[in-house]
Amino acid sequence: MSKITEVAAGILIRPDGDFLLGSRPEGKPYAGWWEFPGGKLEAGETPYEALVRELREEMGIEVEAATPWLVQRFVYPHATVKLHFFLVSQWRGEPHPHEGQAFVWQTAGATTAEPILPANTPILRGLELPPTLALSNVAELGRQGWLDALEQALAGGLRWFVLREPQLARAEYLDLAAAARTLARRYGARLLVHGDPALVEEVGADGVHLPSRLLAEVKERPQGWCGASVHDAAQLAQAAELGLDYVMLGPVLPTLSHPDAPTLGWDGFARLVEQGWPLAVYALGGMRPEFVATARGHGGHGVAMLRAAWR
Numbered sequence: 397m398s399k400i401t402e403v404a405a406g407i408l409i410r411p412d413g414d415f416l417l418g419s420r421p422e423g424k425p426y427a428g429w430w431e432f433p434g435g436k437l438e439a440g441e442t443p444y445e446a447l448v449r450e451l452r453e454e455m456g457i458e459v460e461a462a463t464p465w466l467v468q469r470f471v472y473p474h475a476t477v478k479l480h481f482f483l484v485s486q487w488r489g490e491p492h493p494h495e496g497q498a499f500v501w502q503t504a505g506a507t508t509a510e511p512i513l514p515a516n517t518p519i520l521r522g523l524e525l526p527p528t529l530a531l532s533n534v535a536e537l538g539r540q541g542w543l544d545a546l547e548q549a550l551a552g553g554l555r556w557f558v559l560r561e562p563q564l565a566r567a568e569y570l571d572l573a574a575a576a577r578t579l580a581r582r583y584g585a586r587l588l589v590h591g592d593p594a595l596v597e598e599v600g601a602d603g604v605h606l607p608s609r610l611l612a613e614v615k616e617r618p619q620g621w622c623g624a625s626v627h628d629a630a631q632l633a634q635a636a637e638l639g640l641d642y643v644m645l646g647p648v649l650p651t652l653s654h655p656d657a658p659t660l661g662w663d664g665f666a667r668l669v670e671q672g673w674p675l676a677v678y679a680l681g682g683m684r685p686e687f688v689a690t691a692r693g694h695g696g697h698g699v700a701m702l703r704a705a706w707r
């Protein structure tokens with residue numbers, strides 16, 4: 397096996413959500429390609445220490461708040477790299493190009509800088525994912541009750557939701573999906589179907605969420621956005637192997653529907669996320685909107701909610 401080069405890279409995010417890319421300086425592999433500022437770990441350094449040093453050296457800023465985020469492994473002709481990406485939300489100083497690079501601020505889902513380093517594809521997709529995902533709750537609210545709650549949530553800013561109603565027959569599900577899709581379009585929100593990837597086209601959805609039992613059966617990453625429910629490291633690895641965009645990992649806390657089921661707790665959640673995955677990990681189970689910061693603090697991307705999404 398070839399030697400693995402460990403790299404730390406920082407995604408500077410402004411309050412409006414835009415993030416910074418830098419161009420790679422002349423004389424380095426992939427000169428002129430766009431990347432997240434950062435560089436190789438030196439002997440004895442942690443990824444966080446390397447991040448702080450690299451951002452100081454390459455652009456003269458002091459990192460004030462950064463959380464570990466996705467980890468991507470990639471084989472280049474010149475090196476096999478393990479990239480530790482950090483979300484950097486606070487820093488001191490203005491980025492200055494200390495190595496002759498150019499900088500551009502970019503909007504997730506509408507990047508204009510190109511070409512971007514090939515290892516960064518899942519990172520750019522991850523940046524499009526919102527801090528909260530909602531799972532539908534027709535089972536408790538009833539069809540109209542939930543559609544009303546959905547419209548209210550969309551008006552309040554909800555942008556991604558999963559239509560998960562395993563109790564419905566296919567015809568009922570398709571009918572509900574059509575109504576949900578109309579609302580989603582009106583608000584520019586994304587609708588993910590649940591279960592069978594073939595539903596994506598049938599419904600005109602933006603993607604599919606796979607229950608964990610389907611993970612082992614699906615041989616190829618379905619079209620569009622794709623995530624899955626997972627409970628352990630083996631399933632996380634399967635999702636990463638398939639190249640999925642996100643997972644919901646849980647249950648983290650006890651839920652009303654399964655009050656006595658074993659839970660991961662935030663420590664268990666953090667231990668699994670810490671292994672480093674090239675996809676966004678949402679905490680699932682007993683979540684509320686105000687837990688986003690806690691999820692981020694434990695290496696996660698955000699929270700996925702069922703009941704709490706509709707109040």
Ligand SMILES: Nc1nc2c([nH]c(=O)n2[C@@H]2O[C@H](COP(=O)(O)OP(=O)(O)OP(=O)(O)O)[C@@H](O)[C@H]2O)c(=O)[nH]1
Binds near residue numbers: 433
């Ligand atoms: N900094 C950075 N490197 C990335 C990204 N994506 C990616 O594949 N890489 C790869 O990770 C490695 C990082 O190396 P680097 O050239 O930035 O390292 P460095 O700043 O320490 O440079 P040096 O070795 O010239 O001192 C390169 O192989 C690069 O292609 C990214 O977004 N940011």
Ligand SMILES: [Mg+2]
Binds near residue numbers: 434435436
């Ligand atoms: Mg560098």
